[in-house]
Amino acid sequence: MGSLIIIAVLFGLFWVVLLRPQRRRAAVQRALLDSLEPGDEIISTGGMFGVIRTIDEEELHVEVSDGVVVRMARRAVAGIVEHDEEEDEEEDTEPGQEPDAGHGDPIDPVESASEPAKPS
Numbered sequence: 001m002g003s004l005i006i007i008a009v010l011f012g013l014f015w016v017v018l019l020r021p022q023r024r025r026a027a028v029q030r031a032l033l034d035s036l037e038p039g040d041e042i043i044s045t046g047g048m049f050g051v052i053r054t055i056d057e058e059e060l061h062v063e064v065s066d067g068v069v070v071r072m073a074r075r076a077v078a079g080i081v082e083h084d085e086e087e088d089e090e091e092d093t094e095p096g097q098e099p100d101a102g103h104g105d106p107i108d109p110v111e112s113a114s115e116p117a118k119p120s
Contacts, residue, residue, distance in 0.1 A: 038054060041080065059074060
């Protein structure tokens with residue numbers, strides 16, 4: 001009887017640690033694929049960025065460059081690209097002008113590497 005309890009506890013731990021998170025990730029991925037719309041910028045599982053132009057049942061037509069449209073399996077979408085506010089600020093700067101990161105003077109790698117680190 002005691003070994004049956006141990007087996008049941010091990011099965012319960014297996015379910016909680018492995019199966020439940022996997023089901024949750026699968027549900028999130030399914031929701032992502034269902035929410036895709038033309039005009040969304042995506043990244044594929046192979047690392048290719050593009051903008052969805054048309055959506056068929058199990059297939060997407062994705063524009064990866066101006067005038068270059070590739071056919072991609074819907075399940076190959078890894079995520080939707082979301083732009084941060086920092087990227088928007090960088091686009092607002094004038095050409096040839098570097099955005100101010102607010103970190104002071106740049107570090108010279110030669111100068112910083114000339115002195116070895118002192119142990120504490």
